Amino acid sequence: MxxxxxxxxxxxxxxxxxxxxxxRDIQVLKEALRNYEGHQESDIYGKGKIIEDFQKKMAEYLGKEDAVFFPSGTMAQQIALRIWCDHEGVSKVAYHPLCHLEIHEEEGLKELHHIEPVLLADKSRLIQFEDVVNMGEGVACLLLELPQREIGGQLPDYQMLEAISAYCHEKGIKLHLDGARLFEILPYYKKSAAEICELFDSVYVSFYKGIGGIAGAILAGDKGFTKESKVWKRRYGGDLISLYPYIISADYYFNKRINxxxxxxxxxxxxxxxxxxxxxxxxxxxxxxxxxxxxxxxxxxxxxxxxxxxxxxxxxxxxxxxxxxxxxxxxxxxxxxxxxxxxxxxxxxxxxxxxxxxxxxxxxx
Amino acid sequence: MxxxxxxxxxxxxxxxxxxxxxxRDIQVLKEALRNYEGHQESDIYGKGKIIEDFQKKMAEYLGKEDAVFFPSGTMAQQIALRIWCDHEGVSKVAYHPLCHLEIHEEEGLKELHHIEPVLLADKSRLIQFEDVVNMGEGVACLLLELPQREIGGQLPDYQMLEAISAYCHEKGIKLHLDGARLFEILPYYKKSAAEICELFDSVYVSFYKGIGGIAGAILAGDKGFTKESKVWKRRYGGDLISLYPYIISADYYFNKRINxxxxxxxxxxxxxxxxxxxxxxxxxxxxxxxxxxxxxxxxxxxxxxxxxxxxxxxxxxxxxxxxxxxxxxxxxxxxxxxxxxxxxxxxxxxxxxxxxxxxxxxxxx
Structure with a gap:
């Protein structure tokens, strides 16, 4: 050995x-299922009470118009960036050099969408306001990960975040939140999820980090955005006939751990x-x-x-x-x-x- | 109403x-989980006993070198066609006009891979040997769906199948099996799955049609093919941290219904x-x-x-x-x-x- x-x-x-x-064993799933006696029907290809209720709940929690449940954040975030690129008619986004899309997804964004990222800051530090101002023209969307996981989970000051958001809004650059660990930073910022998400055009959150669910993600934004994201979810093969094993556990562990x-x-x-x-x-x-x-x-x-x-x-x-x-x-x-x-x-x-x-x-x- | x-x-x-x-309700999942007492560990990003055992079992059943569990057939099949196109350095495949990829996937193959399909036969009938011979040059892969679901689940004669396979093999055209309902046709052909799959370079099977599982698919082929498919699975966001809810139920209902x-x-x-x-x-x-x-x-x-x-x-x-x-x-x-x-x-x-x-x-x- x-x-x-x-x-x-x-x-x-x-x-x-x-x-x-x-x-991470099957008892995690069994515990979540214990509350579901009787014959609650499966979601079917993105429709049905079990998925729609949870999407509505998360849209409200995140303060967004609408939300879509995805099997993974990888899928959800590539789709978000593609949608914003299509809106602007460009193929350029900006994010941190240690962004999940850059180091953990086998170049999915480039191979599937031919979107080229501008890497802001360097690997050792957070993206600052100056990095954003100097990132050049033609960027459809800036992705910020809060907290920046690969450097230990660091966060910018909230004022910095507000300044970046205001700048992007003014310049017509979409701002996307990689909120894989959004729930986990709310106590530090002393803000609600909705207050933070208000600074962003689109938001992804995960249910198997601090929440401790099995897998799955929510992508939230306005209704036009989520409608487009569902078309892409189908294209990716993410519009499964049944996502309920993940939805049930996401909901159960969200309720158990969010506080x-x-x-x-x-x-x-x-x-x-x-x-x-x-x-x-x-x-x-x-x-x-x-x-x-x-x-x-x-x-x-x-x-x-x-x-x-x-x-x-x-x-x-x-x-x-x-x-x-x-x-x-x-x-x-x-x-x-x-x-x-x-x-x-x-x-x-x-x-x-x-x-x-x-x-x-x-x-x- | x-x-x-x-x-x-x-x-x-x-x-x-x-x-x-x-x-299709949550009891389907609960029944499958009943056999799993104790603390069987989750698969983690495609690794671990629970996923590897099932992949090995299905590779053997299908008579292929290797097999990979996917969340969906949509994802698995687009990836199979992309791999074969990359091998040939072309962007053309052939399939039936009522192929799943053509009518149920929001143009995923075209939007994500820019692969153009040649549509063989017409909507009312099966693909025949003559259609294959006349399909023109530059096709990397022919996809056959057995049975052809959208026309009621029809099948070619087995001799026709063998002739198409031999022709493709001779011409260097890869043959992919959309076996969403492969298990269901074995009694008619009086063949094992492995015998049928031997005619194909790559095979997809589903676990929520006749098998009645929750969701999920297997993609099988030689080891070079499956290795590439895992890279694409990660790119798609299909390499979930845990796929076990689908794997456990696929295995359970496969055992329950295959005979x-x-x-x-x-x-x-x-x-x-x-x-x-x-x-x-x-x-x-x-x-x-x-x-x-x-x-x-x-x-x-x-x-x-x-x-x-x-x-x-x-x-x-x-x-x-x-x-x-x-x-x-x-x-x-x-x-x-x-x-x-x-x-x-x-x-x-x-x-x-x-x-x-x-x-x-x-x-x-």
């Missing part, structure tokens, strides 16, 4: 895990604080603005895996199931707080960080 | 329905025989070659709806929930036999067809 497998196996053996809502986002944020700040007290470890951001952050460790990956496995075995508490190498001498991983953090015995957590700090000190020596 | 709604409402009130496997296809076929022939004995009603094909056929009725749609509602109310047996107008004086609908046919009391069924025949005679007078 290689080191990677050893770490994930040791992690799975722990009694408590610091992050997440638990194992826990403030708690997750507080717990993320607490946990990040513990990491930042350890030698050779820091978090990005230093103070989380959502339920997520990245942990940066000044230690070679293999050495750190052995240290973690030892801690897991001695405390029964797991921090992460993987580490990713940055350079030969450092590694990092991502944390997203969910229901599991609250279950950890405090004395156990203190012990974990004592052991971690001591091990890191030994590496330095 | 308009006539359409009256018919579907009356149909839903019946105790027995002649076609299908029952209402019932011969029975469904026999029952379809019996039912078609009953229709063909009625005045002014005929089926296409006259003798079904699968579990499906179309019912053609020489009566205006509205009049026929009233007749059917009367029959449903008096017998408690429902034939169909909809009728589609052909011309002012005729209408038709589609029948697919499933588990429900066997539950109907024989004397009730006889009564239904007596009433139907008498009503049709009165229309004539």
């Amino acid at each position: 290689n080191e990677n497998n050893r770490l994930i196996e040791a992690f799975k053996q722990t009694n408590y895990q610091v992050a997440g809502n638990g194992i 826990k986002m403030k708690m997750y944020h507080e717990e993320a700040k607490e946990l990040a604080g513990l990491f930042n007290q350890c030698h050779g470890i820091s978090t990005k951001p230093v103070e989380p603005v959502s339920n997520m952050f990245h942990v940066y460790i000044n230690s070679p990956k293999e050495k750190m895996e052995s240290i973690l496995i030892d801690i897991y075995e001695k405390t029964g508490i797991g921090l992460t199931g993987y580490l990713r190498e940055i350079e030969a001498e450092a590694c990092f991983y991502e944390v997203s707080i969910g229901d599991q953090f609250g279950n950890i015995p405090k004395e156990g957590l203190i012990k974990v960080f004592q052991m971690l700090d001591e091990s890191m000190k030994k590496i330095k020596e | 308009n006539e359409n709604n009256r018919l579907i409402e009356a149909f839903k009130q019946t105790n027995y329905q002649v076609a299908g496997n029952g209402i 019932k296809m011969k029975m469904y076929h026999e029952e379809a022939k019996e039912l078609a025989g009953l229709f063909n004995q009625c005045h002014g009603i005929s089926t296409k094909p006259v003798e079904p070659v699968s579990n499906m056929f179309h019912v053609y009725i020489n009566s205006p749609k509205e009049k026929m709806e009233s007749i059917l509602i009367d029959i449903y109310e008096k017998t408690g047996i429902g034939l169909t929930g909809y009728l589609r107008e052909i011309e002012a004086e005729a209408c038709f609908y589609e029948v697919s036999i499933g588990d429900q046919f066997g539950n109907i009391p024989k004397e009730g069924l006889i009564k239904v067809f007596q009433m139907l025949d008498e009503s049709m005679k009165k229309i004539k007078e």
